[in-house]
Amino acid sequence: MTVVVLSLTAVLLIGVGYLFAISPGRPAPLRDEAGNSIPGSLSERVTVQIGGIPQSMIIQSVDPANPVLLFLHGGPGMTEFFMELDYPTGLERHFTMVWWEQRGAGMSFSADIPPETMTMDQMISDTIEVADYLRKRFGQDRILLVGHSWGSYLGIQVAEKAPDRFLAYVGMAQIVHQLLSEVMAHDFLLGAYKARGDAGMVRKLEAAPVSMEDGLSPAWMRLRDAAMHGVGVGHTRDIDSVVTGIFLPVWRVRAYTVMDKINVWRGKLWSRPFFWEDMLRDDLAARLTEFHVPMYFFVGRHDRTVSPDLSRTYFDAIDAPIKGLYVFDNSAHSPLFEEPERATRILLEDVLQGANALADAKRSVGLGGVHDE
Template identity: 30%
Template sequence: MTSRTREPKGRAHAWVTAAAVVVAVVVFLPVLLLPLTTSVPIWAWLPLLVLGVAGLVWLVVGRRRRWVRPAAVAVVALTAIGAVVASQTLSVTPPITGPDGERVPGSIASMESVDLGGSEQWITIRGHDESNPVLLNLGVGGPGGGGFFNSSEFRPLEEHFTVVNWDEPGTGKSYGAVPFDELDRERFVDDATALTNHLRERFGQDKIYVYGVSWSSIIGIWLVQEHPELFHAFISSGQMVNTTENDRMGYELALAHLDQQGETGRAEKLSENGPPPYRGDAVVWPYVDFLDVLNEIMGVPRYTLVVPLLGFLVPEYGYVDTINHTRGLINSFNAVYPQLEDLDFVEQAAALEVPVFFFVGRHDVNAMPSLVEEYVDVLEAPEKELIWLEGAHGLGSAENKDVFVDVMLEQVRPLSQ
């Protein structure tokens, strides 16, 4: 009886230990991924790694003692908490280095908070020489994308501009800066104006440049429309002109694509959603249903696959920032996008008092090129340029990056001289 009783108990003990090991390994993942997904230095990572590995070994070696399991898992959990804290407190923007790997003398690479409208919001400032003209990057699409994610697009320009990347309120490091029900045109323009004036004073410049893409290209048009005296020029890619018409065109294209591919299930889902604009408290989901299809047409991953991973590509983000980036995209979209239903720059911004440069992908199906062409045709501005980018990947391809840099250096930068 004794041996038969011990055998089931031994198996149960082994299963409990195995389960504890699995839990501990999962909990330990933030520590393992720390050097790959954050800017935490090795001197801060190694102690957490050693302590966590010791906890895992202790869990396996000391498995016959009941108190070991919870104690070992607790040790591993503490290292994970330490990893989260380190990722937030030790995050930095990478230094600007030359071919020799050494920091460029006189360069600036700073991540800092600024007070905009009574709220703490975050920017990075990067450049080889602080006397260069300032280029303010309003961020990527969304609403809620923020400017830290696409800051790498401007690395080739940091020798010639002081590039400032802004995490707008409601996303990333600025996630909790402003309540979502206060996010509207006035708030975004006021905060962007306050940031512009802060940069003008800090760097002693009368005017700066401003850049937007997709959603933030809307902020950019609003900004230069209301305060043209503050800017040398406005530059955008993926320019949004009429969001409702743009979305309806995208919806019809997505539906036709699914029908052509024989994906009846997804086509039925789009048909059930109906054409945009969508209204309610969770508009992001029906929009994502057809935006995912448009990404497939362009040969890029679905939003639902990549959005949770985007923050891990931003060295300035800690783990909490990465989670908040995803939350920000969802919450900001739900709060702000319905406010854009009547947007139409052909009617509402037919004249601008600054030079404008639109980079347009020939096969972009998120920001429809035909609508941008229509806008450029009617737009009155001191100078206007429509620069075509090949393919559907915008500034994501090497060829288009070269075009972007050439235009920025040869046509845009001289406007500040």
């Protein structure tokens, strides 16, 4: 028994030691193809006072004179820098890439954050303040704003409120009316699993109701991610589960300390209740359609976390100086990570140029696939 206890203790100590070894809390320097550090490049973790509290971001760029791209992660409260491990975008080669972790999320989580500050108005104000910090630091009058999922719900409201700060807004998996999106996802998954002949999952879905009247049942919230990943319509087309695709990669991020990695999950659990119900029932298309900044949407054809149909309909209703919608045929919820080469080309050739030459012809994004109208 003593030998077993000693062995388990040794394994535990080795595991803890390894975790600390891969958690130095600083991003690696950017390197060229030969493995050499790129002279003049930037790869750092920064903490600044935003909205009265310290908030952190990771900034990476081969050339800090490149256009600044501020990325708004999803959630609420779920950071996304970890995606660069398995789905590298390479955006730091073309942009000064800013992975800000929002109030209450990841590196910016603290038990001392006043709960009363976790409001939509404060999140919008924080985003504008971060943008102003970046504009001043890098000497750029306007920067690029990209929002993903929850970040798109936040980002599009920021773009409407402060258009003078931004070159353009890009909504990836643009939220419109999330409760309706959840109802549509439930219907899609029920049909998909019936077609597969998966009677067990069909029973689970039928016992996990979603409706516009009653909202999301606890059973649906427990089931939805697994059901989506089972048919390739979740966070990415190829993620098998939240554990292998999200939970484990977070623990491998060297830019995080061990406490940061713990705080990713603390922040997600703490932040979500402040915003989730209001976001579910808010219909952006009913109140926010006029913008004074170029608007671009990245839509994953296979996405069911956020309905591509609703994004398409919302896009058509938007009035903006210029706009472009891009359907990513091989993507689910995360086109920037799933098809980075195409996304980068669009950002460089259309978004930065104030053009839409690469935008799709008007297409419907139906549950049976994408087709020209």
